[in-house]
Amino acid sequence: MSLLKFPSGFLWGAATSSYQVEGAHDEDGRSPSIWDTFSRQPGRVREAHNGDVACDSYHRIDEDVALLKALGAKTYRFSVAWPRVVPTGRGAVNEKGLDYYRRLVDALIAADIEPMLTLYHWDLPQCLQDQGGWQVRQTAHDFVAYAEAVFKALAGRVRLWITMNEPWCIANLSHQMGEHAPGLRDHQAAVSAAHHVLLAHGLAVRKFRELGLPGEIGMAPNVDWREPYSQRQEDLDACRRGLEWFNNWYLDPIYRGHYPEEMLQRYAALGVEPPVESGDMEIISSKTDFLGINYYTGSYTRAHDTPTPLQRTGDVTQELAALLNVGSVDVTGFKHTDIGWAHFPEGFYRVLLWLRDRYGNPPVYITENGACYNDEPDADGRVRDGRRIAYYEHHLIALHRAIRSGCNLKGYTAWSLLDNFEWAWGYTMRFGLVHVDFKTLKRTPKDSFHWLKQVYEANALRPGEAGRLAH
Ligand code: PNW
Numbered sequence: 001m002s003l004l005k006f007p008s009g010f011l012w013g014a015a016t017s018s019y020q021v022e023g024a025h026d027e028d029g030r031s032p033s034i035w036d037t038f039s040r041q042p043g044r045v046r047e048a049h050n051g052d053v054a055c056d057s058y059h060r061i062d063e064d065v066a067l068l069k070a071l072g073a074k075t076y077r078f079s080v081a082w083p084r085v086v087p088t089g090r091g092a093v094n095e096k097g098l099d100y101y102r103r104l105v106d107a108l109i110a111a112d113i114e115p116m117l118t119l120y121h122w123d124l125p126q127c128l129q130d131q132g133g134w135q136v137r138q139t140a141h142d143f144v145a146y147a148e149a150v151f152k153a154l155a156g157r158v159r160l161w162i163t164m165n166e167p168w169c170i171a172n173l174s175h176q177m178g179e180h181a182p183g184l185r186d187h188q189a190a191v192s193a194a195h196h197v198l199l200a201h202g203l204a205v206r207k208f209r210e211l212g213l214p215g216e217i218g219m220a221p222n223v224d225w226r227e228p229y230s231q232r233q234e235d236l237d238a239c240r241r242g243l244e245w246f247n248n249w250y251l252d253p254i255y256r257g258h259y260p261e262e263m264l265q266r267y268a269a270l271g272v273e274p275p276v277e278s279g280d281m282e283i284i285s286s287k288t289d290f291l292g293i294n295y296y297t298g299s300y301t302r303a304h305d306t307p308t309p310l311q312r313t314g315d316v317t318q319e320l321a322a323l324l325n326v327g328s329v330d331v332t333g334f335k336h337t338d339i340g341w342a343h344f345p346e347g348f349y350r351v352l353l354w355l356r357d358r359y360g361n362p363p364v365y366i367t368e369n370g371a372c373y374n375d376e377p378d379a380d381g382r383v384r385d386g387r388r389i390a391y392y393e394h395h396l397i398a399l400h401r402a403i404r405s406g407c408n409l410k411g412y413t414a415w416s417l418l419d420n421f422e423w424a425w426g427y428t429m430r431f432g433l434v435h436v437d438f439k440t441l442k443r444t445p446k447d448s449f450h451w452l453k454q455v456y457e458a459n460a461l462r463p464g465e466a467g468r469l470a471h
Contacts, residue, residue: 011411049426220292225347298347
């Protein structure tokens with residue numbers, strides 16, 4: 001069996017985010033975020049779970065860094081909690097909150113692990129949500145002031161900076177579909193939020209340049225892949241609409257300086273438009289140094305035979321269905337992970353090629369990729385998550401194919417280092433390479449951890465090995 005080698009210096013690692021792992025929700029001056037509020041509203045999060053304790057990573061820097069070291073990680077992607085650093089949303093900086101990240105970064109550097117820092121992974125200070133949150137322009141300016149405090153505190157020690165994690169989730173999943181905080185279902189709210197998130201990103205990139213900081217800055221959108229069910233024109237069009245809504249809405253403004261035309265027109269039919277002011281698109285398209293990509297799943301897509309007419313009805317679900325007019329077809333008997341997402345490694349390969357061709361082959365870090373399987377430790381203490389190993393193996397082969405096809409790939413951080421607070425699913429869905437017992441907080445590396453370690457240390461993958469390890 002052939003050995004699939006990755007480029008030398010390829011940056012392997014693992015990822016987490018602040019609200020999902022830190023806990024310590026009320027320590028050292030942290031104020032509540034929208035997720036503290038949302039998780040306390042009945043019916044929003046499975047089992048009424050919240051991130052008050054999470055993985056307690058706030059108190060376990062040494063333990064987590066030791067796990068990263070044991071994994072052979074060359075980088076750790078984590079996020080900073082805005083409500084720790086600027087508890088009032090805008091204004092005074094809380095040095096105690098910053099100290100946690102200083103200690104974490106120091107510990108990573110001492111372990112020879114490159115910090116990859118995300119400035120916003122969804123924990124907006126609740127006090128800013130009370131003033132309109134991402135729906136208002138002011139939040140973009142507040143974000144830049146917060147970002148500047150973090151830039152200055154960690155300048156020179158952090159080289160890789162990510163402004164936003166997954167703008168589609170921040171805007172659409174949270175303001176259009178109501179599934180994440182703040183839980184709204186309103187197209188205009190989503191489109192306004194998307195614009196202000198993009199603006200905040202562009203303003204932060206400009207601030208980073210203005211400060212003359214060493215390092216690289218980019219954004220980490222999640223991308224979807226839609227493979228046409230057939231070559232019939234309606235199906236091809238459905239795929240394009242699906243991608244415009246999910247991918248291009250964020251990537252076109254950054255790389256091309258405008259929103260995708262067809263989706264703009266479709267939103268306009270619902271009376272919705274982005275609140276663009278003069279100069280915004282130039283700010284949003286400020287040059288970045290890399291693109292972070294989060295990929296989990298994709299689907300075969302076709303148009304509905306009888307599309308819902310695109311008009312305002314007041315029924316948000318129906319309007320969204322009409323806006324997209326896409327349907328997924330499970331034609332392949334795909335395996336699904338425990339969260340219900342299709343195992344679709346071919347989509348990973350396809351979307352990387354699509355990004356290469358559409359956006360001029362930018363340097364790309366895969367900032368998230370991983371699988372939800374809820375395997376628990378066996379009696380002997382071992383977590384036999386062979387299905388997760390298979391997911392990683394297939395996706396790393398897809399990644400290798402993309403590199404061989406000329407995609408400018410620089411690194412890969414697996415989601416996630418730890419089982420953690422999986423948003424609306426609470427602790428009921430596990431993505432970790434390390435199992436966390438949420439009663440004792442004991443951490444147990446799973447079989448997938450040991451498998452990935454071999455890949456990371458060899459900087460290469462031998463297809464077929466997963467099958468042996470899984471048993
Ligand atoms: C991403 N969806 O979230 C996030 O960046 C992580 O924080 C999260 O834990 C991980 O993926 C796994 O879910 C998403 O419903 C959450 O489409 C939900 C969706 C997409 C991404």
